[in-house]
Amino acid sequence: xxxxxxxxxxxxxxxxxHIIPFLALALQLEKRSNHYRIIIVNTAxxxxxxxxxxxxxxxxxxxxxxxxxxxxxxxxxxxxxxTVPYNLVIKLIQASTSLKKPFKxxxxxxxxxxxxxxxxxxFGWTATVAKELGVFHVVFSGCSGYGLACYYxxxxxxxxxxxxxxxxxxxxxxxxxxxxxxQLPTNIAEAxxxxxxxxxxxxxxxxxxxxxxGLLLNSVRELDAFGFSYFTRILNRPVWSIGPVLLSxxxxxxxxxxxxxxxxxxxxxxxxxxxxxxFVCFGSMNTISASQMMQLGTALERCGKSFVWVVRxxxxxxxxxxxxxxxxxxxxxxxxxxxxxxxxxxxxxxPQVEILSHSxxxxxxxxxxxxxxxxxxxxxxxxxxxxxxxxxxFNCKLLEEEVGVCVEVARGKKCEVKWEDLMAKIQLVMxxxxxxxxxxxxxxxxxxxxxxxxxxxxxxxxxMDEFLAAAALSTQHITNGTL
Numbered sequence: 019x020x021x022x023x024x025x026x027x028x029x030x031x032x033x034x035x036h037i038i039p040f041l042a043l044a045l046q047l048e049k050r051s052n053h054y055r056i057i058i059v060n061t062a063x064x065x066x067x068x069x070x071x072x073x074x075x076x077x078x079x080x081x082x083x084x085x086x087x088x089x090x091x092x093x094x095x096x097x098x099x100x101t102v103p104y105n106l107v108i109k110l111i112q113a114s115t116s117l118k119k120p121f122k123x124x125x126x127x128x129x130x131x132x133x134x135x136x137x138x139x140x141f142g143w144t145a146t147v148a149k150e151l152g153v154f155h156v157v158f159s160g161c162s163g164y165g166l167a168c169y170y171x172x173x174x175x176x177x178x179x180x181x182x183x184x185x186x187x188x189x190x191x192x193x194x195x196x197x198x199x200x201q202l203p204t205n206i207a208e209a210x211x212x213x214x215x216x217x218x219x220x221x222x223x224x225x226x227x228x229x230x231x232g233l234l235l236n237s238v239r240e241l242d243a244f245g246f247s248y249f250t251r252i253l254n255r256p257v258w259s260i261g262p263v264l265l266s267x268x269x270x271x272x273x274x275x276x277x278x279x280x281x282x283x284x285x286x287x288x289x290x291x292x293x294x295x296x297f298v299c300f301g302s303m304n305t306i307s308a309s310q311m312m313q314l315g316t317a318l319e320r321c322g323k324s325f326v327w328v329v330r331x332x333x334x335x336x337x338x339x340x341x342x343x344x345x346x347x348x349x350x351x352x353x354x355x356x357x358x359x360x361x362x363x364x365x366x367x368x369p370q371v372e373i374l375s376h377s378x379x380x381x382x383x384x385x386x387x388x389x390x391x392x393x394x395x396x397x398x399x400x401x402x403x404x405x406x407x408x409x410x411x412f413n414c415k416l417l418e419e420e421v422g423v424c425v426e427v428a429r430g431k432k433c434e435v436k437w438e439d440l441m442a443k444i445q446l447v448m449x450x451x452x453x454x455x456x457x458x459x460x461x462x463x464x465x466x467x468x469x470x471x472x473x474x475x476x477x478x479x480x481x482m483d484e485f486l487a488a489a490a491l492s493t494q495h496i497t498n499g500t501l
């Protein structure tokens with residue numbers, strides 16, 4: 019009997035914030051139908067971590083691509099951005115091009131099957147490989163369309179270099195209105211078009227996107243219309259908003275060894291009144307400076323709100339080292355939190371989905387990474403934004419200016435923050451002020467919008483159907499020799 023299954027090869031970039039949505043998409047596709055054979059490819063250390071994150075009965079297979087970090091001037095076993103300082107991230111990205119040959123060999127070996135490639139936004143070169151081999155290919159973005167549009171436009175145009183003002187606009191994305199230089203991640207702010215980031219992202223990455231057959235966004239079209247329209251216009255390719263693509267509770271770990279038992283966390287939250295707790299977490303890669311940490315600790319101590327705070331060593335210290343509360347937090351902070359029961363200090367990792375879905379949680383102080391945003395809005399939890407890198411600044415801008423579910427409390431890892439300002443914004447969102455009530459109401463509306471999009475006749479489900487139909491049609495043509 020003929021094998022009618024389609025093989026979907028998924029290739030995330032080597033960073034947890036990229037791997038997590040790819041794993042979530044793989045599991046979603048597997049749950050959706052048994053018509054797909056799903057292969058996730060990556061380097062050995064990332065594959066080993068993924069193996070422990072797969073559900074026991076999952077048929078998703080994992081394939082290792084050979085990679086030696088030391089051959090590229092990186093420390094031994096450097097295969098994920100979570101394990102390297104910021105200045106080495108670009109070296110890891112550049113080194114990832116060495117995966118081109120083994121990836122191409124893999125695709126050539128699989129060409130007898132009905133193939134579809136789903137590749138990361140940093141692996142644009144895979145689109146050219148796919149085109150050479152006649153294989154259907156899409157780029158999958160774990161970002162919002164709006165945030166990715168700003169990021170893409172900035173790198174392709176560097177508009178801030180063409181004006182004397184600290185404010186500027188994007189020439190091909192007027193819907194974003196004005197941006198400020200303080201909203202630029204460091205690598206974009208310092209780019210001149212010849213720097214390593216510019217060269218890679220333009221020549222080895224974005225340049226190749228036109229060879230792809232489409233773009234998948236981990237977003238909801240009704241929430242992210244500007245980003246959807248931008249890429250439809252710029253790429254002249256189909257854009258499918260299939261989000262939110264999220265890991266189910268219990269699948270995958272974001273921690274690097276620390277954390278808290280989810281049951282203990284749940285028990286603590288169960289004792290708190292509804293809408294009374296602030297959750298504070300800056301993602302798997304981010305931390306703040308020692309002075310910012312001291313100010314945030316003071317704000318949490320004085321605002322009178324209960325909180326769960328995921329802490330990591332501040333900037334300038336090994337993020338995987340022991341957390342020294344006596345140096346980095348206000349004097350007596352830990353003892354006071356324990357005695358009062360008002361706060362829960364968690365090291366390195368917390369069960370974020372479970373926390374955000376708990377009725378006790380009122381707001382989320384977040385770096386505005388899109389995985390976290392989608393997890394928060396899926397539960398109707400408004401956001402206090404502290405963007406730090408990449409497209410997070412633009413996600414925050416979207417949520418505050420266009421959607422109305424966010425208040426920006428700080429901007430970047432180097433900005434000066436004062437505990438009085440932080441406390442005022444926490445209270446603004448969590449108290450029964452007109453602003454706070456309005457934000458919570460809007461967040462619940464967005465939650466319902468997201469849930470509607472995921473229903474059988476919802477926009478995200480229809481978009482997934484359209485993407486899979488396009489992939490099936492293309493591979494059918496290839497099988498019949500008509501391409």
